[in-house]
Amino acid sequence: MTISQLSRRDFLKLSASGVLGLALSELGIGHALAAPPTSQGRITWSGIPLYDAPALTANKLFLFPIDETVELLGEVQGDGIDNPYNKTWYQLDGGYTYSGWVQPVETKYQKPVFDIPEEGKLAEISVPMSLTYLGPYMYAKNGHRLYYGTTHWIKKVVVTRDEKSVWYEIFDSELKKSFYVPYYNMRLIPDEELAPLSPEVPEADKFIHVDLPTQMVTAFEGEKMVLSVRCASGQRGTDTPKGEFTTFHKGPSIHMTNQGDAVQNVYNLPGVPWCSFFTGAGHAFHGTYWHNDYGRPRSHGCVNLPSDISKWLYRWTTPVVPPSEDYLHLPGQGTRVQVV
Secondary structure, X not given: OOHHHOOHHHHHHHHHHOOHHHHHHHOOOOOOOOOOOOOEEEEOXXXXXXXXXXEOOOXXXXXXXXXXXXXXXXXXXOEOOOOOOOOEEEEEOOEEEEHHHEEEEOOOOOOOOOOOOOOOEEEEEOOOEEEEEOOOOOOOOEEEXXXXXXXXXXXXXXXXXXXXXXXXXXXXXXXXXXXXXXXXXXXXXXXXXXXXXXXXXXXXXXXXXXXXXXXXXXXXXXXXXXXXEEOEOXXXXXXXXXXXXXXXXXXXXXXXXOOOOOOOOOOEEEEEEEEEEOOOOOOEEEEOOOOOOOOOOOEOOOEEEOHHXXXXXXXXXXXXXXXXXXXXXXXXXXXXXEXX
């Protein structure tokens, strides 16, 4: 049996019998890959070690500060990581570090765009990290940091006379506040990149299956498998709910936070990209920039995916969010999701 011969019926039988992980391993897709490798990586938290070999038992050579950008020279399989599906380490200048701790990024500076529609325009951060400012000036007080691949709504373009500089004003709907970002750090997303995928396929034929034991998200069009990738689902205490759902509300950019709740492990994540929600409590498929470690539970209930994969799902599922809208909520509609 090859991957192209694994039908939806076969897949669901393997999942129900509990041997899906073994079958996928035999098919050559038993490992999760980190997000697609690039030439650069961003250190996602402070104190990540550089080792002299790809193993947690190796000698620590250096501790990286958060948000440092490093050159990725290669990938190797290493030891000591408790993720059964991702043993990939990145080779850096002088040593190795685990891929799950490093966000693959690029540095792509942009040209300014002055024509922004009245309703705003979706854009993404195109550099490893960008500061925000509370005013359109370099000496203005800094706001929060924005990270590669995060998405934000540009409300208008600001051109200052004194500095002769160009800024994009973004509005954070969670904080109810505007921030300013240098134009060269943001890429405006053209409407064609938001067009639906496989619109000719009947809605009844589209189906997403989430297998929690193997951390596998698989999408089908009828009996044909069109996507199969590892995820990071909810960890114990914030489990991803099991059951039958639909992707009935979606948004291309969401500020996710639980700061207003009396909970431990507070998170505050602006610009989470490509959110396809499947419960009213906020569980969603979405892009991830705070880790690169897929194949084991580690979220607060959502299904974490590499941003390019979550963008594909966002475009492939219904309802279709028009490029001019930042959120669409249509109860009773959406693509079918099964979590087991």
